[in-house]
Amino acid sequence: MINLFLMTATETLRQSDSIFNETTISILALIVSVVILIKDLLTDKRVSRIAAESNFFKDIFHQYLIKTIPEGRQRIRHVGKKVDGTAALISTLNDMRQDSLFFKYNNKNFYNDLKDKLQNLEDKLVEVNEIDEDSYAKFKDEINNDLEKIYSTIFQMQAVSSQHGLIVKMKSFIKNRWKEMTIIILLVLVILEFIFFTL
Numbered sequence: 001m002i003n004l005f006l007m008t009a010t011e012t013l014r015q016s017d018s019i020f021n022e023t024t025i026s027i028l029a030l031i032v033s034v035v036i037l038i039k040d041l042l043t044d045k046r047v048s049r050i051a052a053e054s055n056f057f058k059d060i061f062h063q064y065l066i067k068t069i070p071e072g073r074q075r076i077r078h079v080g081k082k083v084d085g086t087a088a089l090i091s092t093l094n095d096m097r098q099d100s101l102f103f104k105y106n107n108k109n110f111y112n113d114l115k116d117k118l119q120n121l122e123d124k125l126v127e128v129n130e131i132d133e134d135s136y137a138k139f140k141d142e143i144n145n146d147l148e149k150i151y152s153t154i155f156q157m158q159a160v161s162s163q164h165g166l167i168v169k170m171k172s173f174i175k176n177r178w179k180e181m182t183i184i185i186l187l188v189l190v191i192l193e194f195i196f197f198t199l
Helices: 002-074 087-099 102-106 108-127 133-198
Strands: 077-079 082-084
Touching: 002 087, 002 102, 002 133, 087 108, 102 108, 108 133
Parallel strands: none
Antiparallel strands: 077 082
C-alpha cells in the first residue's frame, strides 16, 4: 500500500511539474510572440516611411532632372555680347527650390545645401551682363559645374535614403527569419517536453 501511495504521489508530482513546465513554456511563447509582433509593427512603419521618402524624391525631382533642367540649359545662348535664354532655367531653379520645401522639415541639412546651390546658380544667371566669347565659355563651364553639383547633391541624398531603406529591409528580412526560427525552436521544446514528461 505504501508503494502504491508513493507511486501515486510520484505520478501526481510529475504531472504537476509537467503542467507547470507546459504553462511556463506557453507563457514564454506568448511573450516572445507579442515582442515579435511589436517589433514587426515598428519595422514596417520605418520601411513605409523610407518608401514614402523615396517616392517624394521621385515625385519632386524626376521631371526636373530628366527634362526641365536640361531643356532650360539648352536655351541659354551667347548672342552678340549678351547671354540670352536664361529665363527658363531661372524659373525652373526657383520652382525646384519651392517644390523641395518638404525637405526643409524632413531633412534640413539636405534642404539647406540644395537651396544654397540652386540660389547660387540662379543668382549667376540673373546677374550675368554683357560678356565676350571667352568669358561666355568660362560662364558656360560654371553653369555646367553648378548643375553637376545640384544633381550630385540630389543623387547622394537619394542614395543615402535608398541605402538606409535597404538596410532596414535587410534587418526586417533577418528578423522575420529569426521569428520563424524562434517558433520552430519553441515547437521543438514543446515536443521534447511532451516526450520526456509522458514517458
